[in-house]
Amino acid sequence: MMPVLHAVIVSCPGQGHVNPLMNFAELLAMRGFFITFVTTEWTDQRLLEAASKDAAARDREFQERGFKFRFLTIPDGFKPEKGRTSDIGEVFLALQSLGPTLETVLMAADKSVPPVTCIISDSFLSCTAEVAKNIGVPRVLFWTTCTAYAIIQTNANFLLSQGYIPVKEEDLKSKEKLITCLPGKLPPIRPTDLPSFYREQHISELIYGAFLHESRIQKIADYILVNTFDELEGGKEAQMGLSINGCPALAIGPVYLPNFLQGRNSMYSMWEEDKTCLQWLDAQAQGSVLYVSFDSIAVKSEKQLHELALGLEACGYPFLWVLRSDMAQGKSVVLPEGFIDRTKDRALIVNWTKQLEVLSHPSVGGFFTHNGWNSTMEAINMGVPMIGWPYFSDQFVNCRFSKDVWKVGLDLEGVDSDEYKMVTKEIVESTIKSLMKGCVGRKLRENILKLKEAATNAVMEGGTSHANLNTFVEDMIKLAKSKV
Structure with missing residues (x-):
């Protein structure tokens, strides 16, 4: 008899982590897994509030789809009113101590569910290593980032031993100093590709230590999955650069794309989404709109936001701008005087939106983005070229690879070495015009449409990601049978 497979999927708090892990959970549920998320x-409360539903209504929705799904939550140790993005180091320190709590919650949960087959852990949850060991199941490490960043982060302590970390200020400005000692046959890595929290000039001891600790535990895994596709990042050889002691390492992404291609928009938001922007997009010419969005944690100075606004105004293109109220370094955003009136006929500003639906809309011709991995993948999958303005973590390598390796985007000169550099309205204007018209923009579109096709083929039956996911499922079946 076929054993019932039970995957415990544990996600970091944060939009960029919950979304891919929830989509992956659905892919497994479609293949008969019992899922404990x-x-x-x-995080759970934010998801429910944004969707305007309670936990019982959510459970019914999953049951109606034929999924065997349950949700469990653990306290993060912070008071409800505390922001979870203001001090990343503090948050990660708290997450690293949650192992005993997680184990207690799992052991106290409903015993009528099938035995746990594996723990699928967000790659930045080191606390799951001890839990998996104590329960006696394999720990599957799930990277919500690109392979290149995953290899960089997994090898952070090695880079420290070789003198590449912490990154010196003079190295950030050097184009000659390249890192070629990492596994996976990556393109040469520049010091500016490394995460900003490894930079000497503004190291926070808390976050620096937290991520070096995560790097050590990221080498403890029985199986590795990456939310990317082989055709984008060098095939199986690149993924095997993550393999620890020969454990399997597979690209199984983009994990949201199978749902999207079948007309199911399974995207999970922690913010209430504006529903009027799609109607506004319907009224715009095909390929004419610049979509501007810099994620849920990026902040800019008030002066920088003014320069950005004036550059958007000067470019002459219609734009849809996702502008969080707290984006001005925690203060309420104040835009240049008269800006709203001067751009009202060709601009729409919203607090949050359904990004995938926006990027897939035919009127959208470009994406001004922070280059988080979810946003980068969605832009590639929808065939929308990018302007990258990285702010944190993996965004720097995503931006650089988008421009120099995959050739599907542009960047803003100098922000890779100084994320706080003032970008003038003139630079904003000229970069947007390069993206939206002329030979540069045309070539970017040609390149990204090829990758869009490759991504679609990867997740379809017979594609690389589809086959890799089947391999993972088959391996979990063999494991479960061996324990019967």
């Missing part, structure tokens, strides 16, 4: 109480 675990995240923090704060």
